Amino acid sequence: MATRLRAAGAGRSCTVIGGSGFLGQHMVEQLLAKGYSVNVFDIHKRFESDQVTFFLGDLCDKEALLPALRGVAVVFHCASPAPASDNRELFYRVNFTGTKAVIEACREAGVQKLVLTSSASVVFEGTDIKNGSEDLPYAQKPIDYYTETKILQEKEVLSANDPDNNFFTTAIRPHGIFGPRDPQLVPILVQAARSGKMKFIIGDGKNLVDFTYVENVVHGHILAAEKLHKGSALCGKAFHITNDEPIPFWTFMSRILTGLDYDPPKYHIPYWLAYYLALLLSLLLALLRPLVTIKATFTPMRVALAGTFHYYSCERAKRAMGYSPVVSLDEAIARTVQSYPGLRRARA
Numbered sequence: 264m265a266t267r268l269r270a271a272g273a274g275r276s277c278t279v280i281g282g283s284g285f286l287g288q289h290m291v292e293q294l295l296a297k298g299y300s301v302n303v304f305d306i307h308k309r310f311e312s313d314q315v316t317f318f319l320g321d322l323c324d325k326e327a328l329l330p331a332l333r334g335v336a337v338v339f340h341c342a343s344p345a346p347a348s349d350n351r352e353l354f355y356r357v358n359f360t361g362t363k364a365v366i367e368a369c370r371e372a373g374v375q376k377l378v379l380t381s382s383a384s385v386v387f388e389g390t391d392i393k394n395g396s397e398d399l400p401y402a403q404k405p406i407d408y409y410t411e412t413k414i415l416q417e418k419e420v421l422s423a424n425d426p427d428n429n430f431f432t433t434a435i436r437p438h439g440i441f442g443p444r445d446p447q448l449v450p451i452l453v454q455a456a457r458s459g460k461m462k463f464i465i466g467d468g469k470n471l472v473d474f475t476y477v478e479n480v481v482h483g484h485i486l487a488a489e490k491l492h493k494g495s496a497l498c499g500k501a502f503h504i505t506n507d508e509p510i511p512f513w514t515f516m517s518r519i520l521t522g523l524d525y526d527p528p529k530y531h532i533p534y535w536l537a538y539y540l541a542l543l544l545s546l547l548l549a550l551l552r553p554l555v556t557i558k559a560t561f562t563p564m565r566v567a568l569a570g571t572f573h574y575y576s577c578e579r580a581k582r583a584m585g586y587s588p589v590v591s592l593d594e595a596i597a598r599t600v601q602s603y604p605g606l607r608r609a610r611a
């Protein structure tokens with residue numbers, strides 16, 4: 264590994280924590296393409312590559328992290344339990360306690376830069392956000408455990424910024440990441456369509472939302488790593504990274520569905536009715552949990568995301584790091600639909 268690190272040059276050596284995941288794999292691919300030497304630290308190994316050094320372990324274990332961080336200049340921390348896990352203890356352990364271990368391990372290993380994948384949802388409380396800036400306060404009442412712990416995680420990382428000791432941190436807040444190999448947006452949407460649950464548009468269908476193509480998210484992270492240094496505007500700050508093309512939620516869903524030969528939803532259900540039905544269902548499933556575990560398609564969080572405006576300004580990222588999306592929304596949707604032949608509706 265030391266040879267590879269030297270070959271890439273000290274400044275272009277990195278470790279991607281969560282590198283086996285959807286965003287992580289795209290991050291690894293683009294970092295390699297840019298000449299970085301790349302380590303991956305993850306609790307799972309989900310791909311093979313002779314260009315990457317894998318370290319398998321739990322990020323909550325600082326001692327397990329250290330070998331993967333020694334000698335690298337940049338750490339990208341994009342690990343998290345899946346939002347659908349809905350496991351408060353797991354979210355707290357990995358996203359809060361685990362992130363403190365990541366920070367300690369970075370400091371001990373002499374890592375200079377830590378780029379966290381946070382989430383635009385850290386300011387979302389289920390009510391409309393239109394062109395929200397990073398100055399919005401953290402959600403006082405996060406809608407779910409995932410968001411609750413993403414807030415704690417981001418606060419820990421940004422407050423760890425310590426330029427006097429050459430340790431610089433920043434957080435990237437994407438929203439609605441989609442693209443090839445996404446495990447949670449397109450597959451869940453298609454599953455809902457296949458089970459006949461995608462006949463209704465929640466609300467009037469005019470609510471604008473940010474969906475961000477995965478390659479744009481990676482681009483934002485790498486830009487952040489390259490612009491993060493002593494005295495830069497990124498130190499200790501969070502940045503929205505989006506496609507900069509907010510789109511009606513149900514227009515996006517319909518374009519993915521029709522792109523895969525499924526019928527788009529066409530009837531409307533009032534937002535408040537859908538939300539309270541989802542809330543009632545979530546309470547019922549919580550009562551049944553000791554007996555049976557049932558995953559709801561329409562959770563309160565998903566209904567809130569489907570029925571409200573929530574799009575964010577990425578002006579701060581444009582100014583501080585010269586960010587602009589590298590793949591347009593139209594091109595991104597086309598590439599995504601093309602990448603899922605197995606999810607296409609079987610023709611009769």
Ligand SMILES: NC(=O)C1=CN([C@@H]2O[C@H](COP(=O)(O)OP(=O)(O)OC[C@H]3O[C@@H](n4cnc5c(N)ncnc54)[C@H](O)[C@@H]3O)[C@@H](O)[C@H]2O)C=CC1
Pocket residue numbers: 280281282283284285286287304305306307320321322323340341342343344345357361380381382383413436437438439440441446447
């Ligand atoms: N998917 C989305 O729409 C959005 C995702 N994000 C954030 O982006 C990041 C990546 O998300 P995805 O790629 O969608 O998730 P993912 O579930 O595909 O990948 C997460 C990776 O983290 C790893 N991981 C989880 N717990 C771990 C532990 N204890 N130790 C080591 N590795 C562990 C998993 O094995 C997985 O490979 C997450 O931090 C998520 O909060 C932010 C905004 C939107």
Ligand SMILES: CC(C)CCC[C@@H](C)[C@H]1CC[C@H]2C3=C(CC[C@]12C)[C@@]1(C)CCC(=O)[C@@H](C)[C@@H]1CC3
Pocket residue numbers: 346381382383384437438439440447448451452455560561565566568569
């Ligand atoms: C109503 C339908 C059943 C919705 C089907 C698609 C949903 C599964 C996705 C639509 C918006 C997505 C989204 C996320 C997860 C998958 C969706 C709900 C996140 C909650 C993932 C983690 C984050 O950090 C948030 C910013 C994402 C918001 C959008």
